[in-house]
Amino acid sequence: MGGCFSSNQEANDAKQLPTNWEKGSYPHHPSILISDEFKFGDNLDHKGITFTKDGETAHGVVQFTFRELATATKNFCIESFMGEDDFGCVYKGRLERSGQVVSVQHRHRICDQGIIEFFKEVMKLSLFHHANLVNLIGYCTYGDHLLLVHKFVPLGSLKDHLHDLLPDQKPLDWNTRMKIAVGVAKGLEYLHKTSNPSVVYRDLKPSNILLDEGYQPKLSNFKLGKHTPFDNLTSCPSFRVDGTYTHCAPEGPIIFDSDVYSFGLIFLELITGRKVIDYTRPYEEQCLVYWARPLLKDRKKYAEMADPLLEGRYPPKRLKEALVVAAMCIQEGIAARPDISSVVAALTYIASSTYDPNA
The missing domain is CATH 3.30.200.20 (Phosphorylase Kinase; domain 1)
Structure with a gap:
């Protein structure tokens, strides 16, 4: 300080x-x-x-x-x-x-x-x-x-609620996680499609997603040096872990599709409760993408990917749909990723079916 x-x-x-x-x-x-x-x-x-x-x-x-x-x-x-x-x-x-x-x-x-x-x-x-x-x-x-x-945004960051839980703090439930995902996607959609000039966010990570009352997510810390996908960016602003830009797309943070990739990582974090890079886990599980991709190819293993802190309190069908969306977003090929408006539409549908653990 x-x-x-x-x-x-x-x-x-x-x-x-x-x-x-x-x-x-x-x-x-x-x-x-x-x-x-x-x-x-x-x-x-x-x-x-x-x-x-x-x-x-x-x-x-x-x-x-x-x-x-x-x-x-x-x-x-x-x-x-x-x-x-x-x-x-x-x-x-x-x-x-x-x-x-x-x-x-x-x-x-x-x-x-x-x-x-x-x-x-x-x-x-x-x-x-x-x-x-x-x-x-x-x-x-x-x-x-x-x-x-x-x-002032009173509830802190998504990182606080997902990765830095206090001993007496309850984990986010399924409905809240989906609400946060929809809000983050809508924020990106506004920057990509509506704002003038349009903006490539470039630094989507849990610490930059703040939570307002009712867990309404708000994107913070804009990187406003570049606005269009044609700007020549040479570095990723997201934080580094031993030389790795943890939330960057393979091509770097240069185009709108790169934000979609970063969103896919955030969405996987919400679903699995895992960090994008976590050196406390076994070697083969330290990188979220490398751990998730084989599992995403086998829908029978989708339940294994759910955050253990959810304790099974989630709708299995919606879990599968959510993981399909995440898998599409983290495709290495840029052309294979959906645009953010398609992501918003899919997540809005998934979140519309709220889960009642007492039903």
């Missing part, structure tokens, strides 16, 4: 902001979806902005002052620290003027992101609005500090 905010400098900054910062002297990027009609005075009430129930504004995203975010996070104290992601340190906070609970991401200085690039990212993020995405609320720039503000 050291290095997220060094010593007490930033806490002091929050108390000693220069007057010209509060007066809105930092220029707005012309592409940002924010009205020019308001300025930030000493009262910090953001005149001209109206918060909706979901924390969005009629003008797009909100430009917060550093003081507001320092106050919201109690000067970025250890009690507010939620963790560290690919971009920086994340803090939980409560906005003083609205009472809304938010997550505040403070970008690492080592990411070497310039102010113009940051504003471009804010502009792009402000364009995405979907029930299965973590939508942007606002941002802040202060000196070399770059911060993004998102709605």
